[in-house]
Amino acid sequence: MMLKTVALFALLFLSTLNPKKSLVVGCMSVGCGLEPPCHPRPKNVCVRAGEMVALQCPRSIDSNTEVRLIWSRATDQDRVLTxxxxxxxxxxxxxxxxxxxxxxSASVEHEGKYSCTVGYGRNGSSEFVVTVNSAASRRCEDKQNYSQTCFTxxxxxxxxxxxxxxVVHSPNITSNGIQWYKVGESLQKDNYFPTVEKQNSGLYTCVRSYQYQGQKYNMTFTVILDVQPKKAEKTAAIISPRDDDVIHVELGSTVVIDCTAVTYSEFDDVSWLIGEFTVDQDSNLPVFFNSTRKIEGDEIQTTASLVFRKISEDDLSKNYTCKLAAVYQSSDFVTIHLRNAHPQYLLLCLCTVCIVAALTAAVIVYVRFKIDIVLFLRDTLGCHAKISDDKRYDAFVMGYKSHADSGLSAEDRRWLENVLEEKFGYRLCLVERDIQPGEALANAVLDCIEESRAVVLIPSSSDPGLGSGLLTAIHEALVERQTRLIFIESEMGEGSAAGSLAEALQLLSETGKCVTWRGRGATASSSFWKHLRFYLLPSQRPRKGRFLSQTSYNQGLI
Incomplete structure (x- = not known):
């Protein structure tokens, strides 16, 4: 303290030797000559001729005080412009x-030094030197150029x-927006490039337009765009969890949620936020976090583990944010949400019930409409298995004596056979047509069964001459060859079939699929034809797709 005092007196003594010279300490003068304090350097302002420029005084005062800012211009004998x-x-x-x-609208007459002062004193003033850049002088053109660098x-x-x-709220001055042009081009340009390329480099001008008392004024700037090759920069990022992830937890359980980030600086930091508040690392708290690091080459894998000692209802109502604070880039945030795990079980059970109900409904519909579905797939979409068993016939049709006196007449039988062959395209083996005269009936019948994919037994009002021995042999052949049997019975004989049929016929009826004949008036979409065609294998030759004749149509086939 003593040394400082002595030094100060020495300086004052030296100053008295030459009173016209002062000792400058910082920005204040010390000496006998009371010279004004030093001021900041004037701010150079360059403006294009005919354009707008605004000078903003850096000093501010309270609007409620009587002290005001005073603008003046040196070339006007310090005239107060205010x-x-x-x-x-x-x-x-x-x-x-x-x-x-x-x-x-700047002109040469506006060039000169301007100053703004708080009150009428010289202290606390700020100065501006305005230079007008005309087409002839171009004195400060380089000061109106601004550079910007982008990467391909x-x-x-x-x-x-x-x-x-x-300024935004200048009285009577309204901004009309900004227009961009590229030097050398007349069309207006967009200042945004979704993917910038090298050819986008060049000079661009932006024109700020303002409206003042019905007049339009502009401010023009030149931006030099320099497009450089893309830098291969490594970016720090959070790799897990993902933003808006939902973590299902159970109330009362202990939960640990890891937030992992890949960084490239030891100063990058990963932390957790609850709402807007940072989670503490104090392990004694109900909710805290701890951090670990793993270095692999130039990568640093940082994991911040958010720990809940005991999940509560209040924890489920909050948002949790993992924050990556990087040194060389903007911060990265990932927000997660907690949900009670029990509703997930309920949803799973509900989905299971819906699936079971849907499957049950599908099975019921299929069982109820199985015949219609199969015939639709066969007729409309052609969906059926191709059979390559070298059989000559789709079905062998033969009659049996009906004991109920309700069998088919010869005319009904021929009509049924014609419908199967002509309308539905089946290739039939008929006793009257395909068995040679004089050939043993039993051998011929067994040969027809051998060469057919199915056997159709039709009740006949007349006796076709099939004995019980032949019927038993037919049954054995069908069982041995696993040939389909369709047993047609008359509508009137349904109730007394078991008592009226011989034992061999009874055995055959139990072996095959029974279809009830309801008369020649049945249409092609009737239950009789649907069942008969369903039990028969699909025809292996194309259907003719037409009715037999006008007679068949009149008889009710359609």
Whole structure:
């Protein structure tokens, strides 16, 4: 302290030897000559001729005080511009309002030094030197150029400089937006490039347009876009969990949720937030987090584990955010949500019930409409298995004596055979047509069964001459060859079939599929024809797709 005092007196003594010279300490003068304090250097402002420029006084005052900001110009013998009337401001193409002085349309007459001062004193003033850049002089053209660098294969947005522009709420001054042009092109351009390329480099001009008392004024800036090759930069990122992930937890359980990030700087940090508050690392708290790091080459894998000692209802109502605070890039955030695990079980049970119900309904529908579905697939879509068993006939049709006196007449039988062959395309083996005269009936019948894929037994009102021995042999042949049997019985004989049929016929009826004959009036979509065609294998030759004749149509086949 003593040394500092002695040094100060020595300096004062030296200053008295030459009173016209002062000792400058910092920005204040010490000496007998009371010179004004030093001021900051004036701010150089360059503006294109005919365009707008705004000078903003960096000093601010309270609007409620009587002290005001005073604008003046040195070339006007320090005239106070703040006192100009509205007509004088319009004549000088200026607008002065508190800390803002706007030159609406700059000309050479506006060049010079301007200053803003708090009150009428010299202390606390700020100075501006305005230079007007005309087409002839181009004195400060380089100061109106601004550079911007973008990288190929990345998005790029040109930024229009906001240097010396009017403040947002300047009285009577309204912004009309910004227009972009590329130097050498007349069409207006967009300042956003979704994927910038090298050919997008060049000079761009942005024009800020303003409206003042019905007149339009502009401010023009030049942006030099330099497109460089894309840098192979490594970006730190959170790799798990994903944003908006839902973690199912059980109430009362202990839960640990890991947030893992890959970083490239030891100063990057991973932490957890609950809402807007940072989670503490104090392990004594109900909810805390701890962090671990694993270094692999230039990568640092950081894991922040959020620990819940005991999940409560209150925990389920909050959002949890993992934050990656990186040094060389913007922060990355991932938010997760907690949900009670029990509703998931309920949803699973509900889905199971719905699936079972849907399957049950499907089975019921299939069982109820199985015949219609199979015939639709056969007739419309052609969906049926191709059979390659070298059989000559689709079915062997033969009659048996009906004891109920309700069998088919010879005419009914021929009609049925014709429908099967002509309309539905079946290739039939008929006793009357395909068995040679004089051939043993038993051998011929067994040969027909051998060469047919199915056997159709038709009740006949007349006796076809089939003995019980032949019927037994037919049964054995059908069982041995596993040939389909369709047993047609008359409608009137249904109730007395078991008592009226011989034992051999009874055995055959129990072996095969029974179809009830309801008369020749049955249509092609009737139950009789649906069942008969369903039990028969699909025909192996194309259907003719037409009715037998007009007679068959009149007889009710359709």
């Amino acid at each position: 006192n100009m009337t509205a007509d004088e401001q319009q004549q000088r193409s200026m607008s002065v309002h508190r800390g803002s002085l706007v030159i609406l 294969q990345q998005s790029c947005k040109l930024n229009c400089p906001d240097v010396n522009v009017p």
